[in-house]
Amino acid sequence: MSVMERLPRDFVARMNGQLKEEAEAFWDAFEEAPHFGIRVNTGKLSAREAAGKLPFPLRPIPWTENGFYLEQDVPVARHPYYFAGLYYIQEPSAMLPAALLPVRPDDRVLDLCAAPGGKATELASRLTGGGLLVANDVSAGRAGALLKNLTLWGAPNICITVETPQRLLESFGCYFDKILVDAPCSGEGMFRKDGSLISAWKKRDRPATLRFKRRSSLRPSGC
Secondary structure (H helix, E strand, O other): OOHHHHOOHHHHHHHHHHHHHHHHHHHHHHOOOOOEEEEEOOOOOOHHHHHHHOOOOOEEOOOOOOEEEEOOOOOHHHOHHHHOOOEEEOOHHHHHHHHHOOOOOOOEEEEOOOOOOHHHHHHHHHHOOOOEEEEEOOOHHHHHHHHHHHHHHOOOOEEEEOOOHHHHHHHHOOOOOEEEOOOOOOOHHHOOOOOHHHHHHHHOOOOHHHHHHHHHOOOOOOO
8 A cells, every 4th residue: 555545635635735746755755764863961971972871773863963863673761871861762853943043051042832842951951051941831731741851851940831922922021042933743744653643633623733823923022
């Protein structure tokens, strides 16, 4: 069965319409094996030290100095080093937003859609104990995972909030030097990893991207 036969028809039609001549390359990507990775906590372990200390075969990720590719069957989530906060399990592509934000040690940074903590842990490391990181998520349930991961990471100067962008704007105004908005996605990129997500997508009244738009509308006027 081809990838387009396995996926929802509405999704296939929408992507073909949006991508046009690039659609074929998009569907080819669905046939490729997914990538797995970890990002080293540079507050506890340098990327150079990781190669000799972590008992996993590591291959550097080119767009971030402390990220490494892993094989799928490596049990990184069960190792004591994970629970010691030496690394964060994260897809290589998901490491890109925090890697691109030009954070300086004294910056005041807002991660607006922070849960479960992949971006926030990296931003905290790059602050190197200075400045302030406000890690926010509009969902209280997701904020629990955010708190857990930031606690394991062990970085100081962090404030976790559960607020809408509008409420944060009322309280903070133009306080922040940097704001990262990696808005929640539809989950469609996970279709090749988890077939149950295809069934969940079919049951939705409308794509999740439409429901999430209002969560990323932080627009401080006059800043």
